[in-house]
Amino acid sequence: xxxNNDAAGPGFDRTNAGLAGFxxxxxFVVYALTVQRSFSFWDCGEFIACAFSLGIxxxxxxxxxxxxGRLFSLIxxxxxxxxxxxxxxxxxxxxxxxxxxLLTVRLVGYFFDREERNSPMNRVVAYIGGIAGGFFVxxxxxxxxNSVEAEVYGLALALSVAIVWLTLRYFEERxxxxxxxxxxxxxxxxxxxxxxxxxxxLVLPICSVFFVLKKEATRRxxxxxxxxxxxxxxxxxxxxxxxxxxxxxYVASAxxxxxxxxxxxxxxNWALVIAIASVCTVMIQFTTYEKATVIAVILLIxxxxxxxxxxxNLQWKTALAIVFFGFMGMSVHGYIPIRSSLNPRIDENNPSxxxxxxxxxxxxxxxxxxxxLERMFNRRGTWENHFGRHAHMGFWSxxxxxxxxxxxxxxxxxxxxxxxxxxxxxRKRLEIGLPFxxxxxxCSVGLILYMNFADGxxxxxxxxxAYLEVRNRDYFFTPAFVFFGxxxxxxxxxxxxxxxxxxxxxDPARRxxxxxxxxxxxxxxxxxxxxxxxxxxxxxxxxxxxxATNILxxxxxxAILFTSGDNxxxxxxxxxxxxxxRLDVRVVNLSLLNTDWYVEQMKNRYGVPISLDDSQxxxxxxxxxxxNPRGRPTKPFFDRARKRxxxxxxxxFNGRIVRVADMMMDEIVLESxxxxxDTLKLKQPIYFSSxxxxxxxxxxxxxxxxxxxxxxxxxxxxxxxxxxxxxxDLFMNTYRFDGYADSKVYREExxxxxxxxxxxxxxxxxxxxxxxxxxxxxxxxxxxDAKEKAVNLMNKMIEVYPEYWQTSLYxxxxxxxxxxxxxxxELWNRMHDSLMAFAESNPENLFYMQDLGxxxxxxxxxxxxxxMVDEGVALAWDAFRANPNSSYAFRKLAMILIRTARTSELNxxxxxxxxxxxxxxxxxxxxxxGGRGAPPPNPRGQPGM
Numbered sequence: 017x018x019x020n021n022d023a024a025g026p027g028f029d030r031t032n033a034g035l036a037g038f039x040x041x042x043x044f045v046v047y048a049l050t051v052q053r054s055f056s057f058w059d060c061g062e063f064i065a066c067a068f069s070l071g072i073x074x075x076x077x078x079x080x081x082x083x084x085g086r087l088f089s090l091i092x093x094x095x096x097x098x099x100x101x102x103x104x105x106x107x108x109x110x111x112x113x114x115x116x117x118l119l120t121v122r123l124v125g126y127f128f129d130r131e132e133r134n135s136p137m138n139r140v141v142a143y144i145g146g147i148a149g150g151f152f153v154x155x156x157x158x159x160x161x162n163s164v165e166a167e168v169y170g171l172a173l174a175l176s177v178a179i180v181w182l183t184l185r186y187f188e189e190r191x192x193x194x195x196x197x198x199x200x201x202x203x204x205x206x207x208x209x210x211x212x213x214x215x216x217x218l219v220l221p222i223c224s225v226f227f228v229l230k231k232e233a234t235r236r237x238x239x240x241x242x243x244x245x246x247x248x249x250x251x252x253x254x255x256x257x258x259x260x261x262x263x264x265x266y267v268a269s270a271x272x273x274x275x276x277x278x279x280x281x282x283x284x285n286w287a288l289v290i291a292i293a294s295v296c297t298v299m300i301q302f303t304t305y306e307k308a309t310v311i312a313v314i315l316l317i318x319x320x321x322x323x324x325x326x327x328x329n330l331q332w333k334t335a336l337a338i339v340f341f342g343f344m345g346m347s348v349h350g351y352i353p354i355r356s357s358l359n360p361r362i363d364e365n366n367p368s369x370x371x372x373x374x375x376x377x378x379x380x381x382x383x384x385x386x387x388x389l390e391r392m393f394n395r396r397g398t399w400e401n402h403f404g405r406h407a408h409m410g411f412w413s414x415x416x417x418x419x420x421x422x423x424x425x426x427x428x429x430x431x432x433x434x435x436x437x438x439x440x441x442x443r444k445r446l447e448i449g450l451p452f453x454x455x456x457x458x459c460s461v462g463l464i465l466y467m468n469f470a471d472g473x474x475x476x477x478x479x480x481x482a483y484l485e486v487r488n489r490d491y492f493f494t495p496a497f498v499f500f501g502x503x504x505x506x507x508x509x510x511x512x513x514x515x516x517x518x519x520x521x522x523d524p525a526r527r528x529x530x531x532x533x534x535x536x537x538x539x540x541x542x543x544x545x546x547x548x549x550x551x552x553x554x555x556x557x558x559x560x561x562x563x564a565t566n567i568l569x570x571x572x573x574x575a576i577l578f579t580s581g582d583n584x585x586x587x588x589x590x591x592x593x594x595x596x597x598r599l600d601v602r603v604v605n606l607s608l609l610n611t612d613w614y615v616e617q618m619k620n621r622y623g624v625p626i627s628l629d630d631s632q633x634x635x636x637x638x639x640x641x642x643x644n645p646r647g648r649p650t651k652p653f654f655d656r657a658r659k660r661x662x663x664x665x666x667x668x669f670n671g672r673i674v675r676v677a678d679m680m681m682d683e684i685v686l687e688s689x690x691x692x693x694d695t696l697k698l699k700q701p702i703y704f705s706s707x708x709x710x711x712x713x714x715x716x717x718x719x720x721x722x723x724x725x726x727x728x729x730x731x732x733x734x735x736x737x738x739x740x741x742x743x744x745d746l747f748m749n750t751y752r753f754d755g756y757a758d759s760k761v762y763r764e765e766x767x768x769x770x771x772x773x774x775x776x777x778x779x780x781x782x783x784x785x786x787x788x789x790x791x792x793x794x795x796x797x798x799x800x801d802a803k804e805k806a807v808n809l810m811n812k813m814i815e816v817y818p819e820y821w822q823t824s825l826y827x828x829x830x831x832x833x834x835x836x837x838x839x840x841x842e843l844w845n846r847m848h849d850s851l852m853a854f855a856e857s858n859p860e861n862l863f864y865m866q867d868l869g870x871x872x873x874x875x876x877x878x879x880x881x882x883x884m885v886d887e888g889v890a891l892a893w894d895a896f897r898a899n900p901n902s903s904y905a906f907r908k909l910a911m912i913l914i915r916t917a918r919t920s921e922l923n924x925x926x927x928x929x930x931x932x933x934x935x936x937x938x939x940x941x942x943x944x945x946g947g948r949g950a951p952p953p954n955p956r957g958q959p960g961m
Contacts, residue, residue: 052165052554062582088100097595105164122181152504230284309343418497559763573701610666759819806830
């Protein structure tokens with residue numbers, strides 16, 4: 017039996033509360049200084065738009081975040097609405113830091129014997145560790161980045177850490193009425209937190225160890241139960257990749273579960289097990305949770321009757337309260353169908369259609385064909401890349417950059433401190449330290465196994481699955497980084513205790529001196545603050561807002577704009593819904609256009625021209641001959657582009673599967689077309705953020721031309737498919753470039769890839785003007801302004817967007833053609849210095865690393881500087897090795913190796929690039945393999961090559 021020792025000590029500790037407030041305040045100030053003043057890329061624009069308009073974001077809907085975000089949008093402490101909603105993350109993450117402090121202090125309390133725990137000196141040791149732990153959490157890279165934009169993770173982590181802290185309070189109060197109330201509060205908050213993000217639920221399995229074991233459980237019992245959880249992780253690894261799979265996992269788990277019951281059945285509170293198990297089924301599916309709740313209530317009622325008849329000491333009342341209040345927390349999701357029934361402008365999946373649709377919405381069934389549990393046993397990457405360093409998904413890549421520079425600067429002292437903290441916690445109090453260590457494993461190893469991120473090496477040509485993750489996935493591991501920050505705080509306290517015992521002996525004066533001297537360790541998070549400040553500072557970043565504004569400003573009035581993904585859609589939603597900007601432009605997202613609900617909304621809510629009636633659009637579930645459910649409309653429609661009658665569902669045609677979005681794109685274009693004097697015209701302008709699909713029977717790709725940052729559909733496109741004059745006016749007089757020229761504004765790699773198209777399009781306009789200038793010169797036209805416009809445009813781009821260095825090369829070419837080599841040399845040097853500034857300011861951004869490498873090679877060859885050439889080659893190799901799946905990095909490196917006649921290195925690069933299966937069909941790779949050492953197809957190295 018384990019003695020119930022109170023780690024916190026009796027009474028209210030004002031010093032502890034004051035220091036918790038101090039941690040909150042400092043964290044809040046730092047976040048407030050670095051918070052984004054508008055909206056960011058990715059999901060932030062969607063969340064802000066939905067919070068402001070009370071819309072329905074992507075499944076499972078984050079209703080609590082939307083509701084609280086709406087409240088923040090109404091508080092006029094700043095003018096910008098997005099800025100207001102971002103403060104939800106600021107305050108939430110400051111609370112995360114505060115609760116991390118409180119959690120660390122409580123955990124350090126278990127390092128001491130009961131009699132020594134509340135001595136002033138030992139409490140100071142706990143405070144020092146707590147302050148360090150709180151600030152390690154506050155200033156860790158990923159948590160900080162989530163704290164300065166409208167994302168769900170800040171609020172989710174605040175609840176998660178608070179739940180762990182409450183669990184320790186329950187452990188100290190077991191057997192009292194206060195403990196029962198704390199237990200019920202934990203489950204209410206956990207289920208309520210699902211209305212923010214499922215991350216909140218991650219801590220509950222470990223916290224449940226504290227709840228289900230009775231007070232008389234021994235340390236062996238705690239070790240057994242935690243060992244069971246750890247062995248489950250081991251089983252997943254053992255049975256993956258064709259070595260038994262999910263079936264073998266179930267069998268092994270069942271055998272081990274039987275053994276667990278034999279060892280622990282007398283030490284477990286079965287009423288609580290039933291209640292907790294029913295609540296935890298929500299992690300499997302919402303439909304499973306519905307059934308489990310009913311079964312749990314029935315079983316608990318039976319237990320209640322039996323306990324009264326046989327005088328069993330079961331906590332059936334507490335168990336029923338867990339089920340009830342858990343359901344009350346989950347009831348926040350009732351907002352979703354209620355609000356959806358009112359037809360908000362953003363109403364993803366239309367979950368109010370029927371109960372089945374609502375269940376599928378909560379279960380996120382549109383995202384995958386197989387369950388995450390089944391997918392977990394078919395690894396989508398190598399173990400080395402999952403656990404080690406790899407672009408966009410490797411755990412260690414993210415872990416080592418959280419608190420300091422990578423390598424040994426992380427291992428010593430940060431990683432070492434965290435391990436010391438967890439080992440000391442286990443040694444001092446196994447029933448506290450081992451669950452905490454298991455929690456860290458679940459949040460790190462468990463998520464690596466469960467999320468099963470793809471590294472690109474296991475790509476399937478049949479399914480199209482397992483291509484490299486499209487963006488960095490560090491945010492999924494935020495709980496692990498947070499709890500490791502707490503562990504480092506424990507490590508600092510452990511080191512101080514060791515120093516006290518080692519140096520000072522029993523002399524109180526010497527002990528006080530050691531504690532005061534060791535308190536400098538609490539300043540170690542300042543390293544994390546300094547290391548991450550620039551990367552997490554969004555205060556001057558208005559690039560996403562300008563990007564969205566520029567996209568919409570490209571469109572003529574009442575236009576239809578087809579977009580492709582998150583970053584060319586969510587910013588537009590935000591600036592339209594929140595700021596009311598250019599609401600005349602109807603944004604049609606092609607990914608969502610593959611769904612029936614979105615097609616129906618585009619037709620009925622947004623007025624997009626679609627001739628189909630609702631019975632030809634909306635899918636209804638029916639059974640196929642094999643008895644499997646299938647969704648499709650009740651009536652077919654006439655597919656005018658392909659001259660056939662078909663249902664609005666993916667279907668074969670001419671040897672390929674035609675997507676719903678393909679059919680609808682053609683339908684919208686045809687419905688927008690009319691004939692005037694035997695000439696086809698459009699009723700409203702139609703634009704695309706990227707070229708339309710090549711197989712369209714309407715030949716859409718042949719009928720578009722470039723206009724600024726978009727492509728415009730026209731039945732009479734310009735000869736060279738570019739409207740240079742209109743684009744010139746947009747770039748010179750309309751587009752906004754706030755922040756683009758400032759190298760001190762941090763740019764993460766994905767964002768750079770989004771707005772690089774601006775430089776590519778400007779270069780195309782330049783080339784069009786220079787071609788026109790040559791034509792005019794040959795025709796004897798003396799008043800042509802084409803060359804002047806080309807020069808003006810390049811000067812403008814160098815001024816507002818210097819990171820796109822190819823514009824400097826174009827202008828330098830003009831100066832050299834005109835005989836002004838001094839001006840050309842100055843441009844080359846300015847370009848090099850500008851790229852150096854961007855690369856130094858954004859060292860993790862591979863775009864800048866590889867661009868600087870190519871620029872150094874070209875400049876080195878120009879100046880006959882072999883050292884600079886070698887430096888450029890090394891940079892390009894570093895960028896490619898950091899992400900060898902990147903076709904962009906490969907092309908830059910290959911061009912450099914061809915320029916410098918390094919054939920053997922080119923072969924190495926080709927072989928490394930081919931390890932990623934999706935790259936086998938890369939046209940540039942095939943061109944190289946057809947004639948290695950051929951001259952680079954695009955000497956400027958533009959991404960559009």
